[in-house]
Amino acid sequence: VSIFDNAVLIPTDSIFDVTRRYLADETPDKVNLGQGTYRDENGKPWILPSVRMAKASIGECGHEYLPISGLKAFRDEAAKLAFRGTRALDEDRIATCQSLSGTGALLLAGMALKKADSGITTIYITDPTWSNHSLMFSSLGYEVKTIPYYKQGRFDFDNYMSVLRTADANSAVVLHACAHNPTGCDPSREQWKEIASVIQERRIFPIFDSAYLGFNSGSVNEDAWAIRYFVEDLGLEASVCLSFAKSMGLYGERIGLVTFVTASVKIACTMGSILENMQRATVSNPPAYGARIAAAVLGTPAIAEQWAKDLITMSSRIKSMRQKLYSELTSLQTPGDWSHLIKQTGMFGYTGISPAQVAYLEGEYLHVSRYEHFVHGANYVTDKHHVYMAETSRISIAGLNEGNVTYFARALDDAVR
Numbered sequence: 001v002s003i004f005d006n007a008v009l010i011p012t013d014s015i016f017d018v019t020r021r022y023l024a025d026e027t028p029d030k031v032n033l034g035q036g037t038y039r040d041e042n043g044k045p046w047i048l049p050s051v052r053m054a055k056a057s058i059g060e061c062g063h064e065y066l067p068i069s070g071l072k073a074f075r076d077e078a079a080k081l082a083f084r085g086t087r088a089l090d091e092d093r094i095a096t097c098q099s100l101s102g103t104g105a106l107l108l109a110g111m112a113l114k115k116a117d118s119g120i121t122t123i124y125i126t127d128p129t130w131s132n133h134s135l136m137f138s139s140l141g142y143e144v145k146t147i148p149y150y151k152q153g154r155f156d157f158d159n160y161m162s163v164l165r166t167a168d169a170n171s172a173v174v175l176h177a178c179a180h181n182p183t184g185c186d187p188s189r190e191q192w193k194e195i196a197s198v199i200q201e202r203r204i205f206p207i208f209d210s211a212y213l214g215f216n217s218g219s220v221n222e223d224a225w226a227i228r229y230f231v232e233d234l235g236l237e238a239s240v241c242l243s244f245a246k247s248m249g250l251y252g253e254r255i256g257l258v259t260f261v262t263a264s265v266k267i268a269c270t271m272g273s274i275l276e277n278m279q280r281a282t283v284s285n286p287p288a289y290g291a292r293i294a295a296a297v298l299g300t301p302a303i304a305e306q307w308a309k310d311l312i313t314m315s316s317r318i319k320s321m322r323q324k325l326y327s328e329l330t331s332l333q334t335p336g337d338w339s340h341l342i343k344q345t346g347m348f349g350y351t352g353i354s355p356a357q358v359a360y361l362e363g364e365y366l367h368v369s370r371y372e373h374f375v376h377g378a379n380y381v382t383d384k385h386h387v388y389m390a391e392t393s394r395i396s397i398a399g400l401n402e403g404n405v406t407y408f409a410r411a412l413d414d415a416v417r
């Protein structure tokens, strides 16, 4: 007898499981397009030159606890980055708290909205979306509802709007500030304005999930356009959840910022106190190293200048891989229209292939060497492209490079024929 007799096994997170299977595959040709982590032109993780500079500038700084709300220099610099030029920033109406990356920022935002007695009971997320949205907000006790987002290679604006119009003041809506995950389809500026006006009219609370600021277009200001439109042009209250995982390549350092843009300095102060309280209740205080790096990157002009270049390096390599993949598929005359791949934006490509085709691309992993494959003949392993991607058909374009894009295009071509 065990106290855990009633416990039910929960399957591992599917995207982390893709990484696990990829790592277990011994084939040299294997391609990992699963998890959204940037890779350089050799398929290797990239430490940004700006981050190297920042690390060199930090030096020995001990291992004491940070304050509960995190490193002040980081919080101030990160808030400036997202809200530069807004009255809310100038007037000190923004509560901030350092968080465990973007995920931790969303968690604190969700917890704080409850603690603040905001009346919000329902959270709207897009269908499809980043897989953790539903799990997180339902775990916090919210009712999670989905809004259709994608149809035939495009943002499904009409259906999105018709469901958004049914939301009320007891709702918050999660908005991908840019580079919608997984579809890569963002609203146009005109569409953003219409979305914002429904949100304003129906008094829905906007939560911007901003995991790709600067990483998407290469320009932070460009990527922060929607956030600033809501906050500055319409003067709305909002939560903006920032991650520096992708934009600084600091995935494992877990560095992010949760913010509430509020109507007054007094409310900002209250919301700051609630964030601090929620941080204390969950992780007590955040880790220091990533915060020191990000603060040095953002707060040192010479390093910030290098970071601006690094953002362009990453975003333009991804754009060129999109283009390359598209031209490969075109020259192979792969059945279907693939133009959505070059219209999409951000880290991901939403291919639209079926789960069976995704499985076919990965192939059954057999614990045999390439020699055995050879000896047993082509039929021994029925499907053997060793391409790893999310079952939703999403590929991380950052996993492509000059060395594997042709291989992947051919595999995809084979899978859809």
Ligand code: PLP
Pocket (backbone or CB within 6 Å): 036, 100, 101, 102, 103, 104, 130, 176, 181, 209, 210, 211, 243, 244, 245, 251, 256
């Ligand atoms: N939100 C979205 C839409 C994402 O794509 C991600 C990362 O993939 C995150 C949030 C959070 O990531 P992290 O917690 O690593 O910052």
